[in-house]
Amino acid sequence: MAQSTQIKYQSIYGKSASLDQLKAFVAVPFFIEWYRSSESRKVFPIFLNEMQDINASNKLLPSVLGKNPFFEHTDITFIIAKEGEKPVGRIAAFIDHRYNSEHDEQTGWIGMFESTYDSKVGSDILNLALDNLRAKGCTKVIGPAKFNANGEAGLLIEGFEYSPFFMEPYNAPYYRHFFEDLGFKKEDDWYSFLINEKNLAKIQKYMARIGELKKIAEQTSLGIGRAMLDTTIRQISFKNLSTEIALIEDIYNKEWGKGNHPQFVTMNHSEMQALAKGIKMIALEDLVLVAERKGEPVGVAVTVPNINEVISLHDSQQRGYYPSPKFIDIRDMKRDLTIFSDIKRKVKNKDYKSARVLILGVREEYKKSGIDALLYHETFKRAIALGIREVSGSQIAEKNIDMISPLERMAEKAMTWRVYSLDL
Numbered sequence: 001m002a003q004s005t006q007i008k009y010q011s012i013y014g015k016s017a018s019l020d021q022l023k024a025f026v027a028v029p030f031f032i033e034w035y036r037s038s039e040s041r042k043v044f045p046i047f048l049n050e051m052q053d054i055n056a057s058n059k060l061l062p063s064v065l066g067k068n069p070f071f072e073h074t075d076i077t078f079i080i081a082k083e084g085e086k087p088v089g090r091i092a093a094f095i096d097h098r099y100n101s102e103h104d105e106q107t108g109w110i111g112m113f114e115s116t117y118d119s120k121v122g123s124d125i126l127n128l129a130l131d132n133l134r135a136k137g138c139t140k141v142i143g144p145a146k147f148n149a150n151g152e153a154g155l156l157i158e159g160f161e162y163s164p165f166f167m168e169p170y171n172a173p174y175y176r177h178f179f180e181d182l183g184f185k186k187e188d189d190w191y192s193f194l195i196n197e198k199n200l201a202k203i204q205k206y207m208a209r210i211g212e213l214k215k216i217a218e219q220t221s222l223g224i225g226r227a228m229l230d231t232t233i234r235q236i237s238f239k240n241l242s243t244e245i246a247l248i249e250d251i252y253n254k255e256w257g258k259g260n261h262p263q264f265v266t267m268n269h270s271e272m273q274a275l276a277k278g279i280k281m282i283a284l285e286d287l288v289l290v291a292e293r294k295g296e297p298v299g300v301a302v303t304v305p306n307i308n309e310v311i312s313l314h315d316s317q318q319r320g321y322y323p324s325p326k327f328i329d330i331r332d333m334k335r336d337l338t339i340f341s342d343i344k345r346k347v348k349n350k351d352y353k354s355a356r357v358l359i360l361g362v363r364e365e366y367k368k369s370g371i372d373a374l375l376y377h378e379t380f381k382r383a384i385a386l387g388i389r390e391v392s393g394s395q396i397a398e399k400n401i402d403m404i405s406p407l408e409r410m411a412e413k414a415m416t417w418r419v420y421s422l423d424l
Helices: 019-031 047-054 097-103 119-135 175-181 197-219 238-255 269-280 308-316 330-349 371-385 401-410
Strands: 007-013 074-083 086-096 107-115 140-143 155-158 185-196 231-235 288-293 296-305 354-362 390-397 412-423
Touching: 007 119, 019 047, 019 074, 019 086, 019 107, 047 330, 074 097, 074 119, 086 097, 086 119, 097 107, 107 119, 107 175, 119 140, 119 175, 155 175, 175 412, 185 197, 185 401, 197 371, 197 401, 231 371, 238 269, 238 288, 238 296, 238 354, 288 371, 296 371, 308 330, 354 371, 371 390, 371 401, 390 401, 390 412
Parallel strands: 107 140, 354 390
Antiparallel strands: 007 074, 074 086, 086 107, 140 412, 155 412, 185 390, 185 412, 231 288, 288 296, 296 354
16 A cells, blocks of 8 residues: 655745745645635636735845735745645744734734645644744734735635635635634634625615715705715826825725724835735726815725636636746746736726725715715716626625625625634
């Protein structure tokens, strides 16, 4: 009887990771068997995008692969599990010092978890990550996330039959057992809501309610809809992107940290600029909106085309494809370049059928004023005009009733992600 190959585990400190090591880490999901099954709706990453997201060094081809400014205040370690030469699992363990400072905690994080069906592999890489954080003085661990509430939060526990939109986490259903078997408990849940032609009657009813609010406002000097009369909605200008991003940054940091967004941490200017740079590559000006009342910015809505449409279509035509762990690989580079080209073409032609509401919110004093409803209304009106037939509103924390309440009136809940925690 042939002996099974021993599983080997490699830990890589983020700031000294090589290009090949980053690529090997990013490539792991392609080798998880469940993602190749008929039940899976997995969308694999674009290599260069994902490598830039996890790049903690400014020494690796800075003109091609810039350092993620998140790592100015975060230390990260990557762990890869291999059976022979085949990747069978991975995890990232990291400490966000800004988060700990803002929340007065000694918390570590885990994220980007992947594992084969083998429960030993799953538990081993989780334990290695916990040991790493424990040795650095952490008293609690939260996750999975990439890398907090500003990014991709949680482990998918419901809604595996849905295809994930841009920046929505998707994982195998058995991952949940690895976490819970080690004693991880629920910290909070996050939801996605799908708005499409199936919900047409709900949408029409909600939009009619907005019209009623406007009439009430016109007939009274006070009231819930009064602020709507003085509010205009405009799209941003990419020509003045720096000014527009500063505006969004101000609203985002002030309002998202007020309790409705667990695990929130302030984004500095460099991080917001990096996010804006990435979004600009795929965004349509028509769907990045600012609400202004008497000239003052009071709300924002950022909706982006669902580029997962492009990735899924490309990969569906490449059956049996597995990437190289090496950074320099012609076939893998061709995949990225082809996908980038198709994304650019579809953005230019405004040829997307789905989109994701990435950010939508108003200043605290204007909540329940109807301005958020105006942003929804304008977003959906513009999306329909562009030929978009399905919109995902996500990731929305379960405690964010201000967002959940209107979405439940016009959409169906699709995915549920769970953020876990464990005392160390």
